[in-house]
Amino acid sequence: MAFFAHQIRRGFSSSAVRNVVIKQVTIIGGGQMGAGIAQVAASTGHSVTLVDTSDDILKKSIKTIEGSLKRVVKKKFADKPEAGEEFIQKVLKNVSTSTDAGSAVKSSDLVLEAIVENLKIKQDLFSRLDKLAPAHTIFASNTSSLPISDISSTTNRLDRFGGLHFFNPVPMMKLVEVIGTSSTSQETFDSLLNFSKVLGKTPVSCKDTPGFIVNRLFVPYLYEAVRLYERGHGSKEDIDIAMKLGVGYPMGPFELSDYIGLDTIKFIMDGWREMDPDNTLFAPSELMDKLVAEGKLGKKTGEGFYKYK
Ligand SMILES: CC(=O)CC(=O)SCCNC(=O)CCNC(=O)[C@H](O)C(C)(C)COP(=O)(O)OP(=O)(O)OC[C@H]1O[C@@H](n2cnc3c(N)ncnc32)[C@H](O)[C@@H]1OP(=O)(O)O
Ligand SMILES: NC(=O)C1=CN([C@@H]2O[C@H](COP(=O)(O)OP(=O)(O)OC[C@H]3O[C@@H](n4cnc5c(N)ncnc54)[C@H](O)[C@@H]3O)[C@@H](O)[C@H]2O)C=CC1
Structure with a gap:
């Protein structure tokens, strides 16, 4: 049975x-x-x-x-x-x-x-x-x-x-x-x-749930780091240093977003927002939208939040 x-x-x-x-x-x-x-x-x-x-x-x-x-x-x-x-x-x-x-x-x-x-x-x-x-x-x-x-x-x-x-x-x-x-x-x-x-x-x-385990926890964190920067609450560099030295992450959120690819991260968030538009965890970021529209997708294109050329 x-x-x-x-x-x-x-x-x-x-x-x-x-x-x-x-x-x-x-x-x-x-x-x-x-x-x-x-x-x-x-x-x-x-x-x-x-x-x-x-x-x-x-x-x-x-x-x-x-x-x-x-x-x-x-x-x-x-x-x-x-x-x-x-x-x-x-x-x-x-x-x-x-x-x-x-x-x-x-x-x-x-x-x-x-x-x-x-x-x-x-x-x-x-x-x-x-x-x-x-x-x-x-x-x-x-x-x-x-x-x-x-x-x-x-x-x-x-x-x-x-x-x-x-x-x-x-x-x-x-x-x-x-x-x-x-x-x-x-x-x-x-x-x-x-x-x-x-x-x-x-x-x-x-x-088979949105973002499975890791990305459901991780992608909102990456986005909140960008929104925190947009609110003027810290520089990109300081936020990266803070998360590396404060909680022992090997990369800060801006370094890691550039490493993964901003297009991939934005695509994930856009999809979740469409499913659940009122969830503040899925709120957009103007800066992320702008960088992706400009083709600044991170390390793979030579520029994202940081420059790699
Ligand atoms: C978006 C999704 O759906 C899911 C995702 O993937 S989310 C992203 C998950 N990934 C992460 O969070 C990565 C976080 N970053 C890290 O773990 C580390 O920074 C890293 C392993 C990438 C690099 O480590 P680092 O200490 O910062 O740099 P670095 O010194 O260059 O590398 C450390 C070691 O890894 C090795 N390494 C790094 N990248 C490698 C690669 N692609 N292939 C083989 N070896 C590699 C290096 O050779 C180095 O070896 P030694 O220790 O013997 O010197
Ligand atoms: N970048 C990341 O950190 C992670 C990405 N993923 C997922 O893995 C997948 C791939 O991501 P990346 O490797 O980053 O992308 P990428 O852009 O580096 O590579 C995608 C490759 O697929 C090829 N391709 C596209 N359409 C194809 C087709 N119809 N037939 C054969 N090849 C085709 C492209 O030419 C390209 O070489 C995506 O679904 C992404 O969400 C999963 C975990 C981590």
Whole structure:
């Protein structure tokens, strides 16, 4: 009886009665997050195909992975630089690239999406791939804020669909939020939990609620820092210093917003405000709107709250 109730909660489906051991991974989107996830998956022995819209972007993704691996081995193989170089080459061999998502997913156990934070584009992608991926393949999204059940709604594999939310920079941040919708099967959820552990991360289980755990607490904090600055209650520099030295955060809110990308943070907040317009935690910021409109998105564009050129 308990088993049955449990299966109902997770949306039982006969096609998903076994745990999928994830070996072959397709990652769609080779930006900040996709490249980081590809690196970690390849470093832990997975065969990874990284997909993006052009070969030029993918070349940049591989360069990013190479640069990050160099930082990792500097520490891990401090006394054995040759073994470090060997490790880098071994990891890079585990990553192939493609601009053809449809072909890439044909041999995948997991398709993990880390493309632009836009519901329609994510839905279109998964709807197309659903027809091409094998039946056992699990689909997952790395979305920061969109409901997983909205993203999965255009597919016929609701039981094999979940959220895997990594943190930036992926090689350094230990947490993964694993998100199950009311339709995600227990087997899928367990496979995603297990995959996160095999990557060397610590997973936490989340419901499909806005911002899951971390961003629901964290994004309002980042916005309140900007509003505090707009009210003239402190300079950006002092607010950053205060949060680093006062509560031990590794980065202040302005440094971190620039690091994540102001477009991503604004997109999250705009979406929540639309859902709950009277919630003062979701109030807008004129400065944030202005910077994003000017294309000053943070570190990735060379300027955000601070300049990086
Ligand atoms: C928006 C969302 O949906 C969710 C999110 O991601 S929210 C954002 C979550 N992320 C954070 O909060 C990041 C907070 N910042 C930090 O933890 C740290 O500042 C940081 C790890 C990014 C950098 O650390 P730092 O001490 O400030 O700088 P730095 O000295 O350059 O780096 C520390 C170490 O990390 C390593 N490192 C940093 N970035 C790295 C990367 N991308 N790849 C590999 N190694 C990296 C460095 O090599 C360095 O190693 P050593 O200690 O051996 O020298
Ligand atoms: N930046 C951050 O700190 C975090 C972001 N996220 C989420 O991860 C996702 C990706 O974010 P970032 O890596 O920061 O973005 P990014 O802008 O660095 O990278 C996105 C990549 O996806 C590619 N892309 C866009 N549409 C595509 C398509 N249809 N097919 C293939 N590739 C496509 C782009 O060319 C780009 O290289 C978003 O959903 C974001 O909300 C999650 C955790 C942290």
